[in-house]
Every structure is written in C-alpha cells, then in structure tokens.
Amino acid sequence: xxYDPELAERMRAxxxxxxxxxxxxxxxxxxxxxxxxxxxxxxxxRYMFRVGPDREAEALRRGATPKDITGRPMRGIVWVKAxxxxxxxxxxxxxxAAEFAGALPKK
Numbered sequence: 001x002x003y004d005p006e007l008a009e010r011m012r013a014x015x016x017x018x019x020x021x022x023x024x025x026x027x028x029x030x031x032x033x034x035x036x037x038x039x040x041x042x043x044x045x046r047y048m049f050r051v052g053p054d055r056e057a058e059a060l061r062r063g064a065t066p067k068d069i070t071g072r073p074m075r076g077i078v079w080v081k082a083x084x085x086x087x088x089x090x091x092x093x094x095x096x097a098a099e100f101a102g103a104l105p106k107k
C-alpha cells in the first residue's frame with residue numbers, strides 16, 4: 001500500500017512515548033505494532049486502525065470507513081481520512097485501536 005510520508009511522521013510523533021510500539025515496513029508502507037499485534041498504518045491521505053469487530057460500529061459512526069481492498073471488508077479494521085485526525089483526534093483514534101490491540105496476547 002503506498003503511504004504518505006507526512007502522515008507517517010505524524011503517526012511516529014503520536015506513538016513515540018507509547019510503550020510496546022514497533023514500526024514495520026509492510027505492503028509498501030508502514031504499520032505500527034503494539035506488543036507484536038497490528039495497531040495502525042498509513043496510506044496516502046488516510047490512516048488504518050485495527051479497532052476490532054466489537055468497536056467497528058463505533059468507529060464507523062465517528063467517520064471511518066471499512067477496510068475493503070478485495071471486495072470483502074476486513075472486519076475490525078477501518079480507514080480514517082487524515083482530515084478526521086486533526087489536533088487531539090489522532091490520539092483518540094490510536095487509543096481506540098490500542099484498546100483492542102493491547103488486549104491481545106503479546107507476540
């Protein structure tokens with residue numbers, strides 16, 4: 001997945017003090033892992049967050065869209081346009097995803 005360097009830098013800055021974070025180059029872009037589990041990523045103009053199936057409806061109400069790159073949505077993973085992450089909103093999306101990824105067993 002192609003990525004936006006500016007959004008990647010914003011994500012790095014937002015995650016720099018959070019424990020358990022690793023950055024991985026994946027799909028031609030970058031993903032961030034929390035304790036070895038996928039947390040989020042970036043693409044051109046949008047972020048990807050793994051919020052889990054139970055919080056997906058909430059994320060959609062907040063303006064996210066389902067991650068669907070094959071014609072079949074990936075449950076629990078959403079896209080969030082960069083415009084929905086201004087100010088403290090990026091951290092709110094990260095926190096939502098971290099609730100799910102942080103509850104998974106460490107890898």
